[in-house]
Amino acid sequence: MPQLNTGGGDDLGANDEMISFKDEGEQDEKIQENAFTERDLADLKSSLVNESEINQNTNAAVVRRGHQDEQRVYAEKHRELLDDVPKHQDGGMYKTPAYSGYPFLMLPDPYLPNGPVSPTANKVSVVQQPHGVHPLTSLLPYSNEHFSPSPPHLPADMSQKTGVHRHQSQDLSTFYPLTPGGVSQITPSMSWQSQSVYPLHSCGFRQSYTSSLPSSSSYSRFSHSLMLGSSGMHPTGIPHPAIVPPSGKQEHDQFDRNIKPHPEPKRDREPKKPVIKKPLNAFMLYMKEMRAKVIAECTLKESAAINQILGRRWHALTREEQAKYYELARKERQLHMQLYPSWSARDNYGKKKRRKREKQQDSTTGGKRNAFATFKEDSAPAPILPMEVL
């Protein structure tokens, strides 16, 4: 598991993100990626025998056309902001043109050596974006149309909020002293494999993307009700996507409802105590971003199968690509901690029905279901491990 060792003892940046990998050169990674590509092509050829190529291409084309206009509008509106977006140089799926239609509203990064380090700077990161965009989603190539407009109304001083502070959030600038050198240590495990319960074909590996295909799946975390409704309002008055109705499944936002209108659920009428969800980790952020692409490419809808594909792609990412999501996840946690200082992951324990223990034991040989166990089982090279920072 990627861990970050800040040496400072704080939790947020204490044990995540920083990864130690095999000392693989970029050249090796490129070769590996080329191998994936070649295998993709081979798999794709074979898979096309069984799958409806026409449907796949047609569906993808239809979806792309459906979002072209929207993306073009945002491209014009926020083109100047793109300069601040971290650009990937591998020429893969993260080429900037692929997300040219998305707004990037870079926030001051308190972690960067030259970034703002004052508490004020930290507060900036939680300010609601003009279009109701989650402050952190602005760092991701999420489509702005995912989110409903919402006036910025965050308190100027987050530290004044009530609640028990889990950590010294006032000095978050000291968290995650991630450096470019540290990021460079992050590398994917190229030999990651897993047996797929779901049939996986070429979609299981990375491919080049020429367009971003936002879908409703990307919006749910920022549901309309959360952005505008009182049920999704933090006691401080801060709307945050982590606050969701306790009904379980998150509701689609306004944008999504415009696509697939449906009547208001009955449960909306009954005000219930909102549930603060866990902040998304790096892989979850990656899934939210890439799910639509996988769905469009593979014409899959089952999340279980999609997640398998995304898991394989995740391991195929370069260290820089993964580092981007680790960074975003770190900021997600930081923001979450600032917004809900008294929240604990324990609060949501028991929200979901616990799986039967015997079932988990059957699914995993060692009983531990995580990346580290997977790596060990597969005799893979060094897994993602804590990386010393500075």
Added chain:
DNA sequence: TCGCCTTTGAAGACA
């Protein structure tokens, strides 16, 4: 209507 599936990572619980 609810839980399962499936993935990785973070965090809490426990021995």
Added chain:
DNA sequence: TGTCTTCAAAGGCGA
């Protein structure tokens, strides 16, 4: 300290 468990997203599917 190490191991294990739970939850986070997502949508189809079965009970």
